[in-house]
C-alpha cells in the first residue's frame with residue numbers, strides 16, 4: 001500500500017518531522033512511502049471540482065497519510081492542506097482538528113478548564129503590568145511561555161521580579177502576543193515524563209532531565225532521557241489527554257506534583273529519537289503499524 005508522510009515545510013526544513021525515518025520504516029515493512037510537503041501542494045478548484053497537485057502533478061491515490069505538523073506558527077494558516085486533503089477523501093492521522101489544540105499552548109490552557117486535565121497554576125496576560133500581577137498571585141518562581149513555541153524555545157524561567165519584568169516587557173512589546181505565566185513546578189526537580197501514545201495505548205515513555213543550568217527538559221535542548229515506569233495515574237492521565245485532544249499519535253508531557261501528575265503540554269508532532277534510544281521501542285514502527293491498521297480497515 002501507499003503510505004504518505006505529510007510535513008508542513010519544505011524538505012530541507014523537515015528534519016524534525018522525521019520524514020526519512022518513517023519512510024525507511026514504511027519501506028522495511030514492504031510498503032511504498034510517499035513524501036508530501038505542504039509548500040509543494042496546490043489545491044485548485046474549478047468547475048466545482050477540487051484538483052490537488054504535488055510538485056505540479058495530480059496527487060496520486062494514497063491509502064493513508066501520516067501527518068507530521070512540524071510548523072511553529074499559529075496553526076490557523078496551516079489548516080487548509082489537511083482540511084482539503086480530508087475533504088478530498090484522504091485519511092490523515094492525526095486528523096486536522098487535533099493540531100488546532102495541540103499546536104497552540106493558549107488553547108491547551110483555555111480548554112483545560114473544561115476538559116478536566118490538571119495543569120500547573122497559570123495565567124494568561126498581554127501587558128507587563130498584568131503579567132507582574134499574575135506572577136505575584138501565582139508566586140515566584142514562574143515560567144513564561146509564548147503561544148507557539150517548540151523545542152523549549154519560548155519558555156522562560158523567572159525567579160524574581162527583576163528577572164521577569166524585562167522579559168515580559170520584551171515579549172509583550174515585540175509581538176503583542178498573549179503570554180502564559182505558570183507556577184514553576186519545583187517538586188518535579190527539573191524532570192518531566194514523555195508518554196508516547198498511539199491508538200489509545202502507551203507505546204513508550206521516559207523521564208527527561210533538564211541539562212545543568214536550565215529548567216527545560218527538551219531533548220533538542222540537551223535534556224536526557226532515562227527509562228521510567230509509569231504509575232497507573234500517569235498512564236491514565238496521558239491516555240485521557242490524548243483522547244481529549246483527538247491525538248491518534250501524540251506525545252504527552254507530564255510533570256510530578258505532590259498532588260498528582262499534571263499535563264505540561266501535548267504534542268502532535270512528537271519527536272522520537274531519544275525515546276527510541278532510551279527504550280529500544282521502535283516508535284517509527286508503532287506509527288507505521290498503526291497507519292497500516294487504519295488503511296486496512
Ligand SMILES: Nc1ncnc2c1ncn2[C@@H]1O[C@H](COP(=O)(O)OP(=O)(O)O)[C@@H](O)[C@H]1O
Nearest residue numbers: 120149150151152153182183184185216217265
Ligand atoms: N510550569 C513548569 N514548571 C517547571 N518546568 C516547566 C514548566 N513548564 C514547562 N517546563 C519545562 O520546560 C519544558 C518546555 O515547556 P513546554 O511547555 O513543553 O514547551 P515546548 O513546546 O517548547 O516543549 C518542559 O518540557 C519542562 O521541562
Ligand SMILES: [Mg+2]
Nearest residue numbers: 151152253265
Ligand atoms: Mg514540550
